Amino acid sequence: MSSDRQNSLIYPVILCGGGGTRLWPRSRKAHPKPFLPLIGGRTMLQQTMARCAEPSLFAPPTLVAGADHAPLIEEQVPGLGATALIVEPAARNTAPAVALAAARLDPDAIMLVCPSDHHIADVNAFHAAAKAAAGLAHGDWLVSLAITPDRPETGYGYIKPGEPLPGGVKVERFVEKPSRELAEQFLAEGGYAWNGGIFAFRAGKLLEELARYRPDMAEAVMRSVAEGRVEGIRFHPAAEPFAAIVGESIDYAVMENTDRAAMVPAAMGWSDIGNWASLQDALPADPAGNYAPSNAELVDCQRVLAVSDGPRISVLGLSDVCVIVDGDEVLVTTRDAAPHVGKLRGASEQ
Amino acid sequence: MSSDRQNSLIYPVILCGGGGTRLWPRSRKAHPKPFLPLIGGRTMLQQTMARCAEPSLFAPPTLVAGADHAPLIEEQVPGLGATALIVEPAARNTAPAVALAAARLDPDAIMLVCPSDHHIADVNAFHAAAKAAAGLAHGDWLVSLAITPDRPETGYGYIKPGEPLPGGVKVERFVEKPSRELAEQFLAEGGYAWNGGIFAFRAGKLLEELARYRPDMAEAVMRSVAEGRVEGIRFHPAAEPFAAIVGESIDYAVMENTDRAAMVPAAMGWSDIGNWASLQDALPADPAGNYAPSNAELVDCQRVLAVSDGPRISVLGLSDVCVIVDGDEVLVTTRDAAPHVGKLRGASEQ
Numbered sequence: 001m002s003s004d005r006q007n008s009l010i011y012p013v014i015l016c017g018g019g020g021t022r023l024w025p026r027s028r029k030a031h032p033k034p035f036l037p038l039i040g041g042r043t044m045l046q047q048t049m050a051r052c053a054e055p056s057l058f059a060p061p062t063l064v065a066g067a068d069h070a071p072l073i074e075e076q077v078p079g080l081g082a083t084a085l086i087v088e089p090a091a092r093n094t095a096p097a098v099a100l101a102a103a104r105l106d107p108d109a110i111m112l113v114c115p116s117d118h119h120i121a122d123v124n125a126f127h128a129a130a131k132a133a134a135g136l137a138h139g140d141w142l143v144s145l146a147i148t149p150d151r152p153e154t155g156y157g158y159i160k161p162g163e164p165l166p167g168g169v170k171v172e173r174f175v176e177k178p179s180r181e182l183a184e185q186f187l188a189e190g191g192y193a194w195n196g197g198i199f200a201f202r203a204g205k206l207l208e209e210l211a212r213y214r215p216d217m218a219e220a221v222m223r224s225v226a227e228g229r230v231e232g233i234r235f236h237p238a239a240e241p242f243a244a245i246v247g248e249s250i251d252y253a254v255m256e257n258t259d260r261a262a263m264v265p266a267a268m269g270w271s272d273i274g275n276w277a278s279l280q281d282a283l284p285a286d287p288a289g290n291y292a293p294s295n296a297e298l299v300d301c302q303r304v305l306a307v308s309d310g311p312r313i314s315v316l317g318l319s320d321v322c323v324i325v326d327g328d329e330v331l332v333t334t335r336d337a338a339p340h341v342g343k344l345r346g347a348s349e350q
Numbered sequence: 351m352s353s354d355r356q357n358s359l360i361y362p363v364i365l366c367g368g369g370g371t372r373l374w375p376r377s378r379k380a381h382p383k384p385f386l387p388l389i390g391g392r393t394m395l396q397q398t399m400a401r402c403a404e405p406s407l408f409a410p411p412t413l414v415a416g417a418d419h420a421p422l423i424e425e426q427v428p429g430l431g432a433t434a435l436i437v438e439p440a441a442r443n444t445a446p447a448v449a450l451a452a453a454r455l456d457p458d459a460i461m462l463v464c465p466s467d468h469h470i471a472d473v474n475a476f477h478a479a480a481k482a483a484a485g486l487a488h489g490d491w492l493v494s495l496a497i498t499p500d501r502p503e504t505g506y507g508y509i510k511p512g513e514p515l516p517g518g519v520k521v522e523r524f525v526e527k528p529s530r531e532l533a534e535q536f537l538a539e540g541g542y543a544w545n546g547g548i549f550a551f552r553a554g555k556l557l558e559e560l561a562r563y564r565p566d567m568a569e570a571v572m573r574s575v576a577e578g579r580v581e582g583i584r585f586h587p588a589a590e591p592f593a594a595i596v597g598e599s600i601d602y603a604v605m606e607n608t609d610r611a612a613m614v615p616a617a618m619g620w621s622d623i624g625n626w627a628s629l630q631d632a633l634p635a636d637p638a639g640n641y642a643p644s645n646a647e648l649v650d651c652q653r654v655l656a657v658s659d660g661p662r663i664s665v666l667g668l669s670d671v672c673v674i675v676d677g678d679e680v681l682v683t684t685r686d687a688a689p690h691v692g693k694l695r696g697a698s699e700q
Contacts, residue, residue: 025664297694297695297696299687299690299693299694300687308680310678311675311677311678311679311680312678312679312680312696313680313682314375314679314680314681314682314683314691314694314695314696315681315682315683316681316682316683316684316687316688316690316691316694317683317684317686317687317690318671318682318683318684321668321682323680323682325661325680327661328660328661328662329661329662329664330658330661330662330663330664330673330675330680331664331665331666332663332664332665332666332668332671332673332682333664333665333666333667333668334666334667334668336667337649337650337666337667338666340649340666340667341664341666343649344647344649344664344666345647345664346647346662346664
């Protein structure tokens, strides 16, 4: 590994897809999670961009998004470079989206794939992990920037660690959402990490592995890019070959198949803000564990989240509850039930 | 007691005062409980009027209300007779309000004082009790149409029964809001009843007893009526003497002092709809105990009340909770805490 490679910049690839129905009613189809200021004044996308803006570490970013959200991106992230925004002709999950970006980069470029709607409290830890992951990616490892678990969460995929690598660990195998017992066992054993959906790849290596395990997808993506057209900051891959792709996540299509999977475990205060309870966990709280704006009143409440786009919220005598007021929708959910919000009629019929 | 008296009509006196902050935010100062359609399509006042409209039993009603609410009354209860609406020059609690109406009636008229914001499920039982109470009132008893308790409620006043009377019971004494232990003891002993604020008096006897125990108040009311003026359906007592009255409830001013207090116990499905939980108890419920309009969705909920003036309410995983959406206010309270809603900032600052 040359020192030139070690010092080369990392190319952020920011994925802006996803519906985010579990943060309904604040998150809606036309205005999903990446584009909302859920924590602090900036939107999740703006915070993701800011994390990847350190000029000593990162090259200018590439964003991948659906056509519906391109105007939102141009509004929230002004000053993007030419062709920095790849507009997906259709929603086909993360593997094709990542491959589109890889195909537009130099094969030797190290790309760091980042969802645009995750929260990372410790940006320094993120930068350190990204640097370590880039080092492994230079050596043609496909690297998950994996999250050090702090609880036996059953909603995430786990990664079982294998042999040590310089700056990381080889992946032994991926374990999809485990049972509570299994998750507790993982934590007790140690070394396991959550697959957080943040990856470092050498662009050429990613495409090589995709071609090995999903040759049709790889070919369709390459054709779609070859026949694409430029429009200012937007790059439009050709729609016809892309639409024919059978959608699949990068995890299923590549990471769980390759024998070059590695991980860099990172304790960086990560959350995917997957539901109102996890957003609550990422927000500050008063001594009773409540979070509420100034025009709310919580009396005899513990661990209550109250978020409104206008009306005052008054809560009396409740614990472990999230109250969300947004336009013509009012949601009241227990923290335990928060992951099921996406199944509500309001969330699904929008 | 002559048969003529027995057959004479009862004069309903409907009291339309009170703030009703415990049903905030639906109930507001400008639009309090009597004027809201909380149960069914008609307002509480309209239902009270309908209960007292049986022509074989009742004479035309007299209403007593503040000037602020006179237009609401004229809108909700069209067709009132001349001077049927007595406009209180100032809010001075129920004793002066009742006395105003008594002073406008024939001294031998039997008046039935009814709050305008109570719910009575069994109207036949109400009529039967009113008839019995009127019989006692003809004999110069001051009669509480008392509620047969169905639970050891601590929020109401209790009446201890004394010796039997024809059609009722002499009042031994009034017991203000008792402790839980005491309330349970009352229920176990039997015969105790709740003081529901519905009274039958011979108008002249009520004024006589008021003059005995509150001579200043009685005199001020008589002066105020003597110097009052008529304006269509409204009668305006003179403001100056009335304003000087120290406000007091009819219970304190007369009922707890007189030795002529009697009660007619009535099991008539009564509720004072004193808070959201008691409203919920008076509303129908689905098999899970929930009550929600068609544009609400309750999932894994038990005994949840969801009431909205527009926005959809979605509730997930909660039990024994009331969710109220009204204009710029959203209230979420446990059933247990519902009596304390009036102390919320929103309820008190309106």
